[in-house]
Amino acid sequence: MPSRSELDLLYQIGSQLAPAIHQAQNWPYDVPHAQYEASLWPPHDVGGQPDAPVRYEEKEEEQWELDTYVTCEVLGWKGVWNAEERRRRGNNDIGLSLYYDFPYYGRWVLCAARMLVDKNHVSLLELLEKIAEVKARYGKP
């Protein structure tokens, strides 16, 4: 359980991460049909969105990133999940804050963990215990 001050910190950071929205969204009483459809099928491509020039740089790959790629692919190979579940739902349909705040493979590994629980391959408790066990194994507080 996080402490009160830890929670405060999380909320403080989280409030700064929320992206700007272009239309006020505050639980409307009614939703026109077009908006209903649009809400169910949010666009996931970012082509044409405004952005400023940046310095394009090469990023050396972390071992965990390659391992994540392989784990997610092997789960697909063995039929544990399909592309729709992985890409559209798992990698993209996760809310903008998380989408932009995690590194590329961070999103992959998070959705793999969520999928194992969602599909009852492991219980949430098993996942949490495994994470705690791995943390302890590597001496992470």
Add this chain to the structure above:
Amino acid sequence: MAQTHDHGDHSHPAAPMVEEISDFEILEIAVRELAIEKGLFTAEDHRKFTEWAEQIGPAGGSRLVAKAWTDPAFKARVLSDGVAACREIGIDWAEPTGQGTPSDYMELRVLEDTPTLHHVIVCTLCSCYPRPLLGHSPYWYRSPNYRRRLVRWPRQVLTEFGLVLPPEVEIRVEDSNQKCRFMVLPMRPAGTESWSEEQLAEIVTRDCMIGVALPRPDRKADDVRPVHKASRPVGGEHHEPGGSP
């Protein structure tokens, strides 16, 4: 490396420098080990796929382009059926599972540049890339910035990569997707008329096949760009299931 640090009135040796394992590393190990423990896949499956994933790279694409430059009949086959043409140079899109990877569907279209048309690829949805032929995509290719801007300001973005094209050259941006992968077949540069296939392949760099650079007789590597180093890069220290730090 022995280190000391001060506590004002005294100092003592610090613990050995061990960079703390990250949350993502922990989650990755947890997911992999649970999947193996639950029988969703075996450690051998993971090893086999890793072996494949570690040997892919842009060299395959370079060979494809060099052969297409020197063999018009091969080029015609490249343009009509990219995946079949890849088999001729020893790249089988069916690897490593027999049915390809779950992500890289066995469909490749090669886009031929002409004196008046230049192609460049992007994936505005996520990060689709012809992995079996070019290896893993560079991080900037997956970045929201590249994906956002390339489709709207292609000429400007190419300039930022150091590629300035004359205004009479049309730029066509191909948006990759889940079911079809693209690669650029650049034009063979002047001054390479007597070159062998092997010599030609050396100047076809990854960036040339993405379309953010053009092959040049005097350049065998992509332009130097800043590199962000990994904390624990691929091939270094590896957290094996059940292993110790």
